[in-house]
Structure formats: structure tokens, C-alpha cells
Amino acid sequence: MTRIDGRKFDELRPVTIDAGFVDYAEGSVLITCGHTKVLCCASVEAGAPRHVPEGTGWVTAEYSMLPRANRERSRRDVSKLKLSPRSAEIQRLIGRSLRSAVDLAALGPYTITIDCDVLQGDGGTRTASVTGGYIALALACRRMVELGWIGESPIRGQVAAVSAGIVEDQPLLDLCYEEDSHAMVDLNCVMNEQGQLVELQGTGEGRAFTVQEQQELVALCQKGIRELLARQKEILEGAAEK
Numbered sequence: 001m002t003r004i005d006g007r008k009f010d011e012l013r014p015v016t017i018d019a020g021f022v023d024y025a026e027g028s029v030l031i032t033c034g035h036t037k038v039l040c041c042a043s044v045e046a047g048a049p050r051h052v053p054e055g056t057g058w059v060t061a062e063y064s065m066l067p068r069a070n071r072e073r074s075r076r077d078v079s080k081l082k083l084s085p086r087s088a089e090i091q092r093l094i095g096r097s098l099r100s101a102v103d104l105a106a107l108g109p110y111t112i113t114i115d116c117d118v119l120q121g122d123g124g125t126r127t128a129s130v131t132g133g134y135i136a137l138a139l140a141c142r143r144m145v146e147l148g149w150i151g152e153s154p155i156r157g158q159v160a161a162v163s164a165g166i167v168e169d170q171p172l173l174d175l176c177y178e179e180d181s182h183a184m185v186d187l188n189c190v191m192n193e194q195g196q197l198v199e200l201q202g203t204g205e206g207r208a209f210t211v212q213e214q215q216e217l218v219a220l221c222q223k224g225i226r227e228l229l230a231r232q233k234e235i236l237e238g239a240a241e242k
Helices: 085-099 125-146 211-241
Strands: 015-019 027-033 036-046 058-065 110-120 159-167 170-173 185-192 197-204
Touching (some): 015 125, 015 211, 036 125, 085 110, 085 125, 085 159, 085 197, 110 125, 125 159, 125 185, 125 211, 159 211, 185 211
Parallel strands (some): 058 110
Antiparallel strands (some): 015 027, 027 036, 036 110, 159 170
16 A cells, blocks of 8 residues: 555654753653654652652653644643543553663652653654653753762663554554554554563554564564664764763
8 A cells, every 4th residue: 555655664754853952851852753743851850759669769751732733622631620541541651661761779769750742743642752752861861960969870771662553454664643543453562672572552443453463563663663762872872972
């Protein structure tokens, strides 16, 4: 099948990452994947939640879509006096994914919150949030070392995410909104730099799918994530040189 934007079946959308997009956050990036734009800001606070062992840090995330991130205006969560179930589920995914890249004991008694605000949504907002959120997190940890808050960065590896799906029985990497809205199967994949799975979310939206199809989608995601990991490394090395 011919994709709506002319990409190959295993091709990512164009990715741009602007590090240090916000002056005041300890770490920040604006990540653009095709027409999806997400602002990721990492903020450091002293102390950790009660459930965390004494002397150990914590990494968490918050996620929201601006009212005009989509084709029609949506209401802010604050106007509904509660977080939408979708936002709650996505921010838990982001938090779990980013904690997998951090030695929480080495982080010490600090909490790092990654705020992921979708400025424009065109599919893949949660996976873009993980990929961009990792860079913001790594920059915040680097800043903590520079300020003498911790002796060394607690980052122990990279993590990135991308989606894949089956549209008209064709496996495709990195679905845009038009593809996602017609997908028979949708799968979100989070991996580390060793190619190990951190989280996998797969749904048969139009039909059930086989284990073989799942493996094909994971293989597509692995290819895309390798490219995203290389891009993350490039951005962080460039930021270190400034």
C-alpha cells in the first residue's frame, strides 16, 4: 500500500529535537515527529514520595494535550476537575519507561518530574513523550551533577519508544493519525539500547492478531528505536559541547 505521506513501510516520520527549549527547567526538549509536537520539561525537587525507600529518588511524569493540539478543541483536564483516564494511563507509561533508565539509589533524595505537553497531536504522542522525555531527564541529571547536588549522573542507559500497526493487513512503522485511525492492530513499544523490551502495548482494534504478526511489529519498532536512540545520543553529545 502507498502511505499517506509517501514513506516506506519501515520508515520513521522526520524527527527533530530542540534541546534546551525552555530556560527555567533543569532539562527540556521540543520533539517533533512528523506533525506531532511534544514539549518535555524535567524539573528537580528535593525529597521523594513516601513509598520510596529513604535516601532513594524517584522519577515520575505528567502528560496532557493542549486544547488545540487536535483538529477540534478539547477541554482541559482542570476544567473537568479530574485527570482523564487516557492521560493518567499515558503518564504512568512514561514514568515507568523513564525509571527503567535511572539508578534511583544513585539519584538520591530527589524527585524528577517530566512534564510532557502535547502542542500538536498527529499520532504517537505517548511514544514521542518517552523519547523526548528521556533526553530532558538526562539533561536534568547532567545539570544536577554540574550544580553539585549529586556526584555522578544516575542515568544507566537509554530508552526510546515508537509505534507500529497493521493497516489494510500491512505492518507499518510509526503511524500518523490518519493511519492510526484506520489501523486493525496498534502496538506501542518501549526499548532500551540493548534492544530489550521495557514495555509493550498491543491492541487488536479491528481484528485479532497472531504472535507472528506481533513479532513483525516488534521488529519494525526495534528498527525505528535504534534510529531514535542514535538521535538521542547525538542530541546529548551536542548539548554537552555547548
